[in-house]
Amino acid sequence: MKRIVIKPFLFRLLRRVPMPLISIVVGLTAGLVVWAMLEQIQSRQVNKIFGQELEAQLELRARESLIRFDRYLSSYAATTRLLANYQRLSEYLEPLFWSRETTDPPVLYKEFRPHWLPDFFERDALSPPSHVLLTDVEGRVRETYQGGEHPVPRRLAAQVPSNLLDTRDVRTVIDRLGDRLYLIVSDSVADAGGYDMGHLVVLVPVDDDFLAASQRGVDVGRAAVALVDGDDQRIVASLDTASLPPGTTLDRWHALYVITSQTLPEYEGADSNLLFATFVSQAAVEKMSRHVSIFERRQRGIAAAVFIIVFTAVIYLVSSRLNKVLKRMTRFSQRALGIAEPGFDYHGGNQLVLLEEWIQHFSQLVLAARDEMNRRHQAEMRESEALKAAMMEASLDAIVTLDQAGHVIEFNPAAERLLGHRRQHALGLVFVRECLPETAREGFSALLERSRRPDAGPQGRGELRARRADGEQVPVEISIAPIVLESERFYTLYIHDITERKQAEQEIKGLARFASESPNPILRVTASGLLVYANNASRPLLTAWAAQPGDLLPEPWRAEVAQTLAGAEQRECELEVAGQLFSLLFAPIADLGYVNIYARDITAVRRAEQESRQHQAELVHVCRLSTMGEVATGMAHELNQPLAAIVNYASGCTRRLQGGAGETEALIGAMGQITAQAQRASEIIRRLRALVGKQPPIRAQADLNHLVREVCSFVEFETRRLDLAIALALAPEPIPVRVDLVQVEQVLLNLVRNALDALEEVDAFTRQLSIRTWQEGDEARVAIRDSGPGIVPERIEELFDAFVTTKESGMGMGLAISQTIIENHEGRIWAESMPGRGSTFFIALPLAAAEAEETAQQPSQVGNSNAS
Numbered sequence: 001m002k003r004i005v006i007k008p009f010l011f012r013l014l015r016r017v018p019m020p021l022i023s024i025v026v027g028l029t030a031g032l033v034v035w036a037m038l039e040q041i042q043s044r045q046v047n048k049i050f051g052q053e054l055e056a057q058l059e060l061r062a063r064e065s066l067i068r069f070d071r072y073l074s075s076y077a078a079t080t081r082l083l084a085n086y087q088r089l090s091e092y093l094e095p096l097f098w099s100r101e102t103t104d105p106p107v108l109y110k111e112f113r114p115h116w117l118p119d120f121f122e123r124d125a126l127s128p129p130s131h132v133l134l135t136d137v138e139g140r141v142r143e144t145y146q147g148g149e150h151p152v153p154r155r156l157a158a159q160v161p162s163n164l165l166d167t168r169d170v171r172t173v174i175d176r177l178g179d180r181l182y183l184i185v186s187d188s189v190a191d192a193g194g195y196d197m198g199h200l201v202v203l204v205p206v207d208d209d210f211l212a213a214s215q216r217g218v219d220v221g222r223a224a225v226a227l228v229d230g231d232d233q234r235i236v237a238s239l240d241t242a243s244l245p246p247g248t249t250l251d252r253w254h255a256l257y258v259i260t261s262q263t264l265p266e267y268e269g270a271d272s273n274l275l276f277a278t279f280v281s282q283a284a285v286e287k288m289s290r291h292v293s294i295f296e297r298r299q300r301g302i303a304a305a306v307f308i309i310v311f312t313a314v315i316y317l318v319s320s321r322l323n324k325v326l327k328r329m330t331r332f333s334q335r336a337l338g339i340a341e342p343g344f345d346y347h348g349g350n351q352l353v354l355l356e357e358w359i360q361h362f363s364q365l366v367l368a369a370r371d372e373m374n375r376r377h378q379a380e381m382r383e384s385e386a387l388k389a390a391m392m393e394a395s396l397d398a399i400v401t402l403d404q405a406g407h408v409i410e411f412n413p414a415a416e417r418l419l420g421h422r423r424q425h426a427l428g429l430v431f432v433r434e435c436l437p438e439t440a441r442e443g444f445s446a447l448l449e450r451s452r453r454p455d456a457g458p459q460g461r462g463e464l465r466a467r468r469a470d471g472e473q474v475p476v477e478i479s480i481a482p483i484v485l486e487s488e489r490f491y492t493l494y495i496h497d498i499t500e501r502k503q504a505e506q507e508i509k510g511l512a513r514f515a516s517e518s519p520n521p522i523l524r525v526t527a528s529g530l531l532v533y534a535n536n537a538s539r540p541l542l543t544a545w546a547a548q549p550g551d552l553l554p555e556p557w558r559a560e561v562a563q564t565l566a567g568a569e570q571r572e573c574e575l576e577v578a579g580q581l582f583s584l585l586f587a588p589i590a591d592l593g594y595v596n597i598y599a600r601d602i603t604a605v606r607r608a609e610q611e612s613r614q615h616q617a618e619l620v621h622v623c624r625l626s627t628m629g630e631v632a633t634g635m636a637h638e639l640n641q642p643l644a645a646i647v648n649y650a651s652g653c654t655r656r657l658q659g660g661a662g663e664t665e666a667l668i669g670a671m672g673q674i675t676a677q678a679q680r681a682s683e684i685i686r687r688l689r690a691l692v693g694k695q696p697p698i699r700a701q702a703d704l705n706h707l708v709r710e711v712c713s714f715v716e717f718e719t720r721r722l723d724l725a726i727a728l729a730l731a732p733e734p735i736p737v738r739v740d741l742v743q744v745e746q747v748l749l750n751l752v753r754n755a756l757d758a759l760e761e762v763d764a765f766t767r768q769l770s771i772r773t774w775q776e777g778d779e780a781r782v783a784i785r786d787s788g789p790g791i792v793p794e795r796i797e798e799l800f801d802a803f804v805t806t807k808e809s810g811m812g813m814g815l816a817i818s819q820t821i822i823e824n825h826e827g828r829i830w831a832e833s834m835p836g837r838g839s840t841f842f843i844a845l846p847l848a849a850a851e852a853e854e855t856a857q858q859p860s861q862v863g864n865s866n867a868s
Contacts, residue, residue, distance in 0.1 A: 027311035031304040062260035062278035065225050072214035076185050077170045079120050084187035084200045089116040093191040098136045107143040127213050133201040153177035165199050181206040211239040230273035398495035420469035440464040451480040475502050521599035529558030544577040561595045564588045646674050701848045704735040704780050711748040727770035735780045738848040747818040751784045751841045758788030785840040791833040
């Protein structure tokens with residue numbers, strides 16, 4: 001009895017309470033539950049994620065600080081290499097000879113910078129060195145530059161240990177000398193002739209100024225760096241000595257800083273065991289943690305509020321929709337069934353309760369109309385049967401109807417075409433036995449079983465293989481629709497031929513395997529730098545980038561991806577990974593916002609190019625020796641003249657002195673002639689040695705007019721033999737070019753000698769040879785013209801090919817090597833000829849940028865130095 005009283009009361013109460021009010025109460029309750037759950041779950045997850053992200057950021061910041069420090073040390077190594085190979089130093093070392101038995105103290109430059117030491121460190125924004133030592137090959141200090149008040153450390157004052165020197169490459173070491181920490185950089189030095197003279201050692205104090213310069217642009221308040229003794233964990237040098245004084249241990253600062261220590265493996269080799277430490281303030285970390293916690297709580301409150309608002313709004317919209325549904329149902333009942341509209345208030349109560357009442361009322365009215373609907377349904381069924389027959393005829397897919405025993409009771413024309421059975425023959429056949437191979441029957445039974453389930457849905461569909469009447473098997477997709485009647489069950493099979501689709505899928509799978517099976521790395525990156533795909537061959541690149549699919553690329557490569565998408569053009573760059581060199585092609589897919597990265601290992605290509613350049617240099621040297629072999633006769637004759645003059649003058653002086661008739665002025669004049677002829681012979685030998693000598697290609701600024709005059713001096717004997725004078729039409733002003741002097745002189749000498757060989761074939765009175773230089777735009781040009789027999793047009797095209805020659809004893813490599821040398825200098829060489837009237841060879845080289853007058857006169861100074 002109590003239940004009967006309570007239920008109507010609750011029912012009447014719920015009927016009067018609007019749904020939006022109920023939704024607000026439920027929404028508040030659910031919001032509080034969500035808040036409590038998120039308080040227990042989300043806080044732990046946020047703290048965990050924050051800890052992982054903080055650890056990653058600290059590691060990244062420490063790695064960035066170490067990279068800046070390493071690059072700063074690399075700048076000192078590069079500057080030291082530049083000083084060791086500086087031309088002034090090689091010229092300075094050319095006349096020097098250091099005796100091993102000498103006990104003289106090293107030469108000290110204290111008040112001024114020596115001539116061989118330019119201010120490269122100040123120019124490159126590096127901290128200036130405190131000392132620069134010049135040693136011999138055994139490490140003994142010969143000259144010292146002192147840049148401050150501190151003298152050279154006692155350990156290096158007279159002898160530099162061998163472990164700080166390296167004859168193969170630049171040696172960089174950080175070590176403690178006395179009570180100070182120094183960066184020690186050394187490199188071998190050679191004189192102008194390429195002979196090893198010793199080492200150049202640079203000492204730079206490693207202090208707070210040094211560390212501040214290495215971390216230029218970094219806020220000390222956010223992160224500080226220091227060098228720490230790895231043995232006793234004491235700070236040796238720091239970026240901020242006020243906050244992190246040297247001499248203190250790391251244990252003292254763990255409460256104030258988060259410390260990340262890293263080794264310096266690239267600068268080992270000294271007695272000191274140094275670590276590179278990065279200090280991040282604990283206060284900054286705690287402040288960030290508080291901000292994250294406050295943000296997380298705010299977001300949780302916002303989420304709960306949004307949940308309440310959305311829940312209430314949804315319920316309100318549902319109630320409004322229910323009002324419309326009730327109105328539509330009432331109007332439908334009036335129009336369709338002639339039912340009077342019930343007197344419900346749709347806006348004054350709970351729509352769900354009202355809807356329940358209306359459904360009960362409506363169901364009673366529907367029962368009354370069911371009989372009428374059945375009569376109408378019979379008519380519609382007859383129409384449906386007719387429509388079904390038309391659909392069966394017009395369907396493009398095969399439709400087969402089976403009875404409960406599996407016999408065919410319907411077979412449309414599409415099924416005849418697909419399965420090869422005529423309809424009259426197919427009716428009554430067992431479908432599984434006649435139209436399916438044995439391998440597909442078990443699968444068909446499984447599909448049939450799944451189709452019997454009331455919630456089968458797409459489970460009654462699958463792919464099988466069907467068998468035609470001629471035995472051929474075709475792939476098909478079968479969908480089974482059961483038809484359940486009161487006394488029997490039927491099955492309608494919809495069979496679709498998927499032969500073409502299978503072929504297309506095979507092609508798509510083949511294309512999909514193309515990228516994964518490619519031997520070259522293939523990657524796909526989004527516009528934000530997220531790596532979404534990488535094939536197996538991309539492992540070296542992923543290792544170098546420390547990334548996997550789903551990670552972000554390092555910052556420089558994300559910028560490269562953004563530039564590629566912004567420019568919508570392909571970009572290429574190179575990346576070296578563990579000794580392998582990869583060429584990366586960034587291909588933008590602008591419409592999808594992706595960038596495909598295609599990599600190719602070009603290590604072997606670069607190695608082959610390097611070997612090719614070495615072989616080319618060897619071939620150039622061999623060709624130069626061949627050329628000088630032909631010039632040797634002229635040089636020998638030219639040397640005989642000054643040597644004979646020296647002998648004659650010396651014999652005359654001897655006879656006068658023996659006869660007692662020698663006059664002082666006459667003897668002095670004869671001695672002057674001897675000196676002049678000896679210098680002439682020395683100059684001839686110097687030019688021959690400079691041209692023949694094998695040396696690494698070194699480019700320097702020179703005057704093109706000076707190079708032409710030098711080459712003309714090599715062929716003076718041949719021109720006298722041919723009774724010919726070279727007509728020089730040189731530009732009035734110097735023409736500066738930046739070239740390898742020996743190689744360009746070799747090209748000019750080859751062209752001049754070719755012209756002299758051509759002139760031997762014509763009469764002496766018609767022989768003419770002229771050389772003209774001029775500037776045209778940003779190019780320096782040389783034209784060598786002869787009046788020889790010329791070159792036929794069909795030979796002009798292949799004139800610069802290898803092993804092509806017009807001489808009986810020629811190798812055919814002179815012009816080919818000349819073309820290679822000029823192209824390596826970013827220049828051009830070509831020939832013009834008129835048969836019977838001579839030939840002209842042209843050379844065009846890029847003009848060098850204007851420099852100081854001292855540099856412009858460099859070739860003549862070098863020549864004078866070598867002559868002396």
